[in-house]
Amino acid sequence: MTKQILQVGFLGAGKSTHRYQGPFIAKLTDKFHIKTIWARNLSHVKWDQIPGAVYTENIDDVLQDPDIDLVVISLPVLHYEYTKKTLLAGKNVVCEKPFTESRVQAEELFDLAKEKGLLCMCIQNRRFDSDFLTAQAVIESGRLGDIYEVEMHYDYYRKDVVDAGKFDPFGSFLYQHACHTLDQAISYFGIPHDYHAEVKQLLGSGRMNDYFDIDLYYDAPLKVNVSSSYMRIKSRPKITVYGSKSH
Structure with a gap:
């Protein structure tokens, strides 16, 4: 992650993305650009879209995009599963809370990130x-x-x-x-x-x-x-x- 402006993708397009995480990331225009936001069903997205971001129902538009450096997992459930999937795709991860259901799962994800030379952490904006x-x-x-x-x-x-x-x-x-x-x-x-x-x-x-x-x-x-x-x-x-x- 040596590029000056990091390209960011989101998994999830609910309140956390549009109210808690996205607006703060979008303000740091000298550091980040929100490129792609994935939702299972775009018709269920009730928030105004983040300007400049591409919204998609194809998760590979995030995970398989070589330009995306960092993925924010902003889903309400399945954090362990999607964090692992994202790390295996070679992306750095910031994940919503609760990070995992157990210490064993958390340690597995941290070990995987270390093995791949990636960063993996939980959002703790409080x-x-x-x-x-x-x-x-x-x-x-x-x-x-x-x-x-x-x-x-x-x-x-x-x-x-x-x-x-x-x-x-x-x-x-x-x-x-x-x-x-x-x-x-x-x-x-x-x-x-x-x-x-x-x-x-x-x-x-x-x-x-x-x-x-x-x-x-x-x-x-x-x-x-x-x-x-x-x-x-x-x-x-x-x-x-x-x-x-x-x-």
Whole structure:
């Protein structure tokens, strides 16, 4: 990847492509050009098309195009399968979350990318959220003293989603949303020494899991708590930091 402007392809043409990933990539015109976007059925695309991009129902228009350097996998499911297919086609990959269903799958993909001299990673754009960056700045300013507890929340009230959803460990609130906040915590505080996790189905057996509470334990006294629910009408603060100094 030595070219000045990288040619980008997308697998998937839904909200993630048109609202979360595409617009940010398209702004970096000195670095990227979105060339081709694949959808299983173009008639189902409900978003305004990205200017300059070619939309196609033929996946080989992305995977077999020698000009495309990077493929963004922006599908809601089958991330492992499509990431592997894309790496085998010789393309660098950025994949939507959740990256895979297991550590074994993730390690297989990273090993495959290394074998082929490619880059493979999961999208983690929440590392750039303003509240998370502000919390880091406050911690690093020293105004709070020694940090002993951090609470991180990602709350919703979406009972209709819970009512419609059946239990699926890989399509759950834990896999779909906790990954954002856990990535923030681990990217800043590092890998914890230990953890405790509680996952619930608040509306009963057979429903999607709609609640998680995860404690990450670091060198004493620091503990980071990541907890959220689909059933909170009033959201808690996104990030609360407790330190040895009071202001």
